[in-house]
Amino acid sequence: MPYTDAVVHEIQRFITLIPTSLPHAVTKDIHLRDYIIPKGTTVFPLLSTALYDSKEFPNPTEFNPGHFLNQNGTFRKSEFFIPFSAGKRICPGESLARMEIFLFMTAILQNFTLKPVISPEELSITPTLSGTGNIPPYYELCAIPR
Numbered sequence: 001m002p003y004t005d006a007v008v009h010e011i012q013r014f015i016t017l018i019p020t021s022l023p024h025a026v027t028k029d030i031h032l033r034d035y036i037i038p039k040g041t042t043v044f045p046l047l048s049t050a051l052y053d054s055k056e057f058p059n060p061t062e063f064n065p066g067h068f069l070n071q072n073g074t075f076r077k078s079e080f081f082i083p084f085s086a087g088k089r090i091c092p093g094e095s096l097a098r099m100e101i102f103l104f105m106t107a108i109l110q111n112f113t114l115k116p117v118i119s120p121e122e123l124s125i126t127p128t129l130s131g132t133g134n135i136p137p138y139y140e141l142c143a144i145p146r
């Protein structure tokens with residue numbers, strides 16, 4: 001169970017489905033380090049900077065469920081895991097989405113063996129479009145009943 005949970009988290013971290021979150025507006029003048037962000041400025045919170053933080057997730061460009069596992073194999077929670085954003089406007093569908101991803105993935109893997117139609121090395125995992133969303137490339141696979 002901790003490993004499956006780690007895989008689900010790593011998939012969400014790795015694909016970074018919505019890297020820029022949604023645009024927000026500053027409601028008052030904000031002092032941030034040496035900068036002033038005037039009231040009304042549109043800001044895009046870059047979720048990708050947390051999800052690909054190399055101190056929190058060593059070798060962030062590698063898919064590694066170990067990013068969410070402690071050395072003893074238990075699940076490692078990370079405050080940098082923010083694919084649903086954070087704060088007052090955090091995605092209200094987070095619980096539903098996480099439940100669905102977990103249930104769909106485990107049900108599929110329990111009942112089917114998945115095989116790509118081309119060799120896995122030839123599969124591109126580069127998004128076909130990267131902007132507010134990372135759109136995964138289209139590909140085919142065989143679902144063989146277990």
Ligand code: HEM
Pocket residue numbers: 017018021022023083084085086089090091092093094096097
């Ligand atoms: C993997 C699935 C999903 C991801 C990664 C995701 C991610 C996000 C992100 C990053 C935001 C922007 C939050 C912000 O403005 O700071 C957002 C907003 C939102 N999401 Fe999701 N979401 C997912 C699924 C869902 C589902 C299943 C629902 C509804 C059933 C949903 C409903 C919404 C709504 C209504 C907003 C706008 C909230 C607002 O502006 O206050 N999302 N989501």
